[in-house]
Amino acid sequence: MIKSSELRSKYLEFFQSKGHKLIPSASLIPENDSSVLFTTAGMHPLVPYLLGEQHPNGKRLCSVQKCIRTGDIDDVGDSWHLSFFEMLGNWSLGDYFKEEAISMSFEFLTKVIGIPIERLSVTCFAGDSDAPRDEDAASIWERLGMPRSRIHFLGKSDNWWGPAGETGPCGPDTEMFYHSKDIQESSTEEFSKLSSHGGPFCEIWNDVLMQYNKGADGKFSELAQKNVDTGMGLERTAAVLNGSDNVYECDSISPILDKVILISNSGTDRNDRNARIVTDHLRAAVMILGDDSKVVPSNVDQGYVLRRFIRRAITHARSLGINRRFCTDIAKVVVEVMGAQYPELVRNSERIFAELDIEEDKFSVALVNGIRLLERMLDSIKKSGSKRLDAKSAFDLFQSFGFPLEITIDMCKERGFEVDSDGFNVLMKEHQDLSRKGAEQKFKGGLADHSEETTKLHTATHLLNEALRRVVDPTIHQMGSNITAERLRFDFNYNSKLTDEQVSKIEEWVNMVINQHADVSFETMSVEEAKRLGAQGVFDDRYEERVKVYTIAKGETVFSREICGGPHVKNTGELVRFRITKQEPVAAGVRRIKAVVG
Numbered sequence: 001m002i003k004s005s006e007l008r009s010k011y012l013e014f015f016q017s018k019g020h021k022l023i024p025s026a027s028l029i030p031e032n033d034s035s036v037l038f039t040t041a042g043m044h045p046l047v048p049y050l051l052g053e054q055h056p057n058g059k060r061l062c063s064v065q066k067c068i069r070t071g072d073i074d075d076v077g078d079s080w081h082l083s084f085f086e087m088l089g090n091w092s093l094g095d096y097f098k099e100e101a102i103s104m105s106f107e108f109l110t111k112v113i114g115i116p117i118e119r120l121s122v123t124c125f126a127g128d129s130d131a132p133r134d135e136d137a138a139s140i141w142e143r144l145g146m147p148r149s150r151i152h153f154l155g156k157s158d159n160w161w162g163p164a165g166e167t168g169p170c171g172p173d174t175e176m177f178y179h180s181k182d183i184q185e186s187s188t189e190e191f192s193k194l195s196s197h198g199g200p201f202c203e204i205w206n207d208v209l210m211q212y213n214k215g216a217d218g219k220f221s222e223l224a225q226k227n228v229d230t231g232m233g234l235e236r237t238a239a240v241l242n243g244s245d246n247v248y249e250c251d252s253i254s255p256i257l258d259k260v261i262l263i264s265n266s267g268t269d270r271n272d273r274n275a276r277i278v279t280d281h282l283r284a285a286v287m288i289l290g291d292d293s294k295v296v297p298s299n300v301d302q303g304y305v306l307r308r309f310i311r312r313a314i315t316h317a318r319s320l321g322i323n324r325r326f327c328t329d330i331a332k333v334v335v336e337v338m339g340a341q342y343p344e345l346v347r348n349s350e351r352i353f354a355e356l357d358i359e360e361d362k363f364s365v366a367l368v369n370g371i372r373l374l375e376r377m378l379d380s381i382k383k384s385g386s387k388r389l390d391a392k393s394a395f396d397l398f399q400s401f402g403f404p405l406e407i408t409i410d411m412c413k414e415r416g417f418e419v420d421s422d423g424f425n426v427l428m429k430e431h432q433d434l435s436r437k438g439a440e441q442k443f444k445g446g447l448a449d450h451s452e453e454t455t456k457l458h459t460a461t462h463l464l465n466e467a468l469r470r471v472v473d474p475t476i477h478q479m480g481s482n483i484t485a486e487r488l489r490f491d492f493n494y495n496s497k498l499t500d501e502q503v504s505k506i507e508e509w510v511n512m513v514i515n516q517h518a519d520v521s522f523e524t525m526s527v528e529e530a531k532r533l534g535a536q537g538v539f540d541d542r543y544e545e546r547v548k549v550y551t552i553a554k555g556e557t558v559f560s561r562e563i564c565g566g567p568h569v570k571n572t573g574e575l576v577r578f579r580i581t582k583q584e585p586v587a588a589g590v591r592r593i594k595a596v597v598g
Helices: 004-017 044-050 098-112 135-143 188-194 234-241 254-262 273-290 301-318 327-338 349-383 391-401 405-414 421-442 452-471 500-515 527-532
Strands: 060-068 084-093 120-125 151-154 168-178 202-214 220-233 478-483 488-493 519-526 546-554 557-563 578-587 590-597
Touching (some): 004 084, 098 202, 135 151, 273 327, 349 391, 452 500, 500 578, 527 546
Antiparallel strands (some): 120 168
16 A cells, blocks of 8 residues: 555655756745635746746756645545645746656656556647647657557647636646546547546546747737646545545545544445545645644635635534534544644644634534524415425525525425525525636736736835834744735734834835835845845745845845745835735734735
8 A cells, every 4th residue: 555655755756856856835825826815736836937937946846735726615525526635746947848748747657656557548638729739749648658549639628727817828738547447448528427526537647738828819829938837636646556446545534534434423434425525624624724824714715715614514514413513623633644744734733723613613603593593484484385495595594604505405304394406506606606706806916917016016025024023023924925916915923903103114114115226136045045144034844945035235235135936126116105005913913914005
C-alpha cells in the first residue's frame, strides 16, 4: 500500500530530478487576489509568472498545493469529488512544452508509480473556431504507446484552461484518466458518460498547454512565452494505486471517515453519502480554520463558505443519528492526519476547535428557531386542507435559518407533508445566479490583473504595512491582503480600534513617502539574506528557496523593504495620494483597513 506521504515524495523527487525547483504550498486564501475566494489550484499563486514575470526560482517549478473548490459541492459524496484536496503540480515558465510535459507525465505514471498503460486513457482538445484540434498532443501520446482508441477528443468545457481573468494566457489541456480492470476501451461518447459522476474512469492528472493569449477583443493569438501547468490529485491517485474505487479510502481521508462512522448509527457503512459529506466538509473546514489567514465563519466571502461547510456537515450528521456536539471530535482526527504535512493545523488547533464549537452552538439555536417556524407553517397549511409546503416557505427557511432542503423534507415527511422541491430548486438557482453575478463583479481582476490601478494599490499596501508598525505598534504584521482596481484591503494583528489620531498619522506618513517620489526596486535573494536586510514578510515556512525583495527608498533612506511577488510602480509619486476609507474587526486580534489612492 502506498501512503500519501510516499506519493508526495516520489512526485517531488521525480520532478526535482528533472530540474524543477520545489516551492512551498501557498495559503488557502489567495494573497492580493480578488478573483477567487480560495486557492483552487497550484497554478493560482503563479499567475503573474505565467504572464511573464521572472520567478526567483527559475523556469521549472514543482509543489504540493492545498486547494479548496466549491464548484462541485453537489457531487461530494460520490466516488471521487472532494472540497479540499492536495494538488501535485509542475510548471514550465517558457521552458519546455508539449513533448517534454506529456513525456514526463507518462514516465511518472507508468515507470515511477507503475500504472499499466492498459489502465490509462487520455483526452485532448477537439478544436473549435478559436483554436485547432490538438493533434500534436495526441501524436505524442501515440508515440509513447497510447492506443488511438483510448485517446478521446473533447471540447472547451473539458479540455481547455483559462484565461484566469477576462484576458491573458490560456490553451488546450490533455487529461489522464485511470480506469478499472473491466473497462479497457470505449467510444468517446461512452467515455464521457463513464468519466463523470463517480464513474469508473477517474481523472488523476491534467497537463495545461498554454500557447494562446486571449485579447480584449476576444480573439486568440499565439503566445511568445508558452507555459506548461500541470496538476495531479494526490488523494485520487493514492486511492487508485491502492486498488480503491473511491477517494475516501485514501490514508489521508479514511481515518476521518472511520471516526464519523464510529460516532454515528451502527448501521452506517463506508459508502453512506451522508458520512462521506460530513467527512469531506469538516476536513475542508478544518483546513480553512487552520490556515494562518485566520478566516472564521461569517456571512460573507470565505467565512460564508466556511460556515456552509460546517452547517452542511451538521445537517448530514443528523441523518446519521448524530444529535450532539461532535465537530471537534472529527477535527482532532483531521489535525492528527494532516498536521505532519501542514504544521499550521497543529499550531492553530485550539482556535480550530473553539471556532467549531461556537459555530455548532449557533447553528443549534438556528435549528430550534427554524423548527418552530416550520411547525407554525405546517399548522397553517393543514388548516387550509393542503399537505404540501410551498417553495417560497422552504426557501425562506433556508435563507433565514440556514435550513438545507434535506432537513425541511425530512421534517415535513415525519408529519405527513410534501415539499415543492422543484420550486425550491428554481428559487435556489435564481439565488445562486444573482450571487454568481455579484461575485463575478466583486472578484473581477485578481493576480492576472496588472492594471495601473491595482499596481498602485499593491505598492500602497507596502507603505501601509510599514506605517502601521511605525505609528501604532512595531509588532504589527500582515495577516492577509486583497486588492481590486477600486481599493486595497489589509488585515493585520491588533486588538483595538485605531484612534482617529492614529489613522491621521498613518495617512500622513504614507503621503509623505508618496511626496518624496521614492524609487521602488527589487532584488532576488535567499530568505536568510532578506531577513538580514530587515525585510518584512508573511508566513516564513511558505517562502520559496529564493524570493523577491522590494525596497522603497529615497537615496540612502529606506522607507519599506518587504518580500513580495509584485506588481509595483517604479516611483511612489505615481500614487498621488493615500486615504483610509474604513477600519473594522475581522476576528479576535485581527483588524482590517480599506484604503484608496489617487
